Amino acid sequence: MKKLWNTFSNGIINENPVLRLVIGMCAPLAVTTAVVNGFWMGIAVIFVLTASNALVSLLRKVVPAEIRIPIFIVVIATFTTVADLTLKAIQPEIHAKLGVFVPLIVVNCIILARAEAFASKNNLIQSVADGLGMALGFTLSLLILASIRELLGNGTWWGFNVLPASFEPAVVMILPPGAFVTLGYLLSGLNLITGKSGDN
């Protein structure tokens, strides 16, 4: 049980895919202009990563090593299509805003990395825990990034006005430079909290 918890929590802080491993950065930088976008992106990734980890783990004994990557991609693409179509059905506006970034989950490094590095070597329960933890870490990072950017760049949080009317939003924060600057400070902030600096 403790091992399961460690696997799960690993993705949230220690190996947070966005703020620690810094992989799959396309979506975190592009969709975090608003908290609601980041949230739905996170939900899609939670679904795809957990489901693909589960299936890859189940298939790990029957997949020949030589063609494992194409098979992983087919598995991931299937779940991404499911997520894409479902999101389009239940949240058409959000789906239109996220645009190409939902289908792009197929090529998101995090998903393939977890399939290759974890799910293809571990049993079903562990793989699901790993997928959930990693995807939650991803979602949390997106929410933090999007909260800062939406607050400063638009003066709102989840679309609600939370700052006084005299606040003048800094448009640059919801433009690409704002994403990079915020991400840089989040990365260094996490290093500061966990006591890992670049000195060693």
Added chain:
Amino acid sequence: MANKDILSGEGKLLVSSSPHIRAQETVDWLMWQVVIALLPAVIVSIYFFGFRSFYLILLGTLAAVITEAAIEKAMGKDITIKDGSAVVTGLLLAFNLPATAPWWLVIIGSVFAIAVVKQTFGGLGYNFINPALTARAFLLAAWPQYVAGNFPLPLDTVTGATPLAVLKGTAAGTLPTYGDLFWGNVGGVLGETSAVALLAGGLYLIYLEVIDWRTPLSFICTVAAFTWVFGGSGGLFTGDPLFHVLAGGLILGAFFMATDYVTSPVTPLGRVVFGVGCGLITVLIRLWGDYPEGVSYSILLMNLLVPFIERWTAPRVYGMQPMQG
């Protein structure tokens, strides 16, 4: 002289490690000379744009110095506000904003310049791009309505367009005379309008060898040459180079920002390359870009190329063969 004491050592043989001969110039002295050289432009700016100009310049400078001190204190470093570099950054940032800028804009710009661009990368000497210009670019992207497009005309309460915007046809207005451009009686950001005040400060710095003449000269000559060739509406060689040199932020940028020690090349040839590159990008933006003025972006872009320029123009070490392949 301290060197003499060490060398003579009052009859004793003193052993010390190199360097044995030190220049008299210190970072503090150099930076305060830059501040002195900027003073004429400050005075002209206050004359043309009124008390508000003084207020904004003071605010920007104070915010830069306080931010620098606060961050260095928080990080347990030596507090280096005495060296004047934060003062220069604050001054130059305020110089890059119009007199109509709200007070908080100047403060955010100064804090961004010092905290994000300078101290995040390690403080004086480690920032890879010019802090004041980066802060200006940040403010322009964040609050374009306050940074561009709303310039007060001197000695007047109405707002108008900058000469370059008029020339480009993106704003209505009449083109100023060369005299107005020279003395600074035109619309624009606080520090850029008066060519004579900036030239006085720039030549003072060149005379003291605080800055190198190569970068400003190559920068301004490149802009003049290319605007003369391509700037006219009636075909090649019909442009107005004098107008392009005097209008906009070219003189301010060429003398005070393109020569920033930290973000410009150290080799003599590299400085010429840097100036020519700045000039080319400025002309590209002024003649064919969306913005009427391109000095600040040209310097920022060339800042990024400095490591490559330095590697390319590094002098051959005596006795060494140039590297093959």
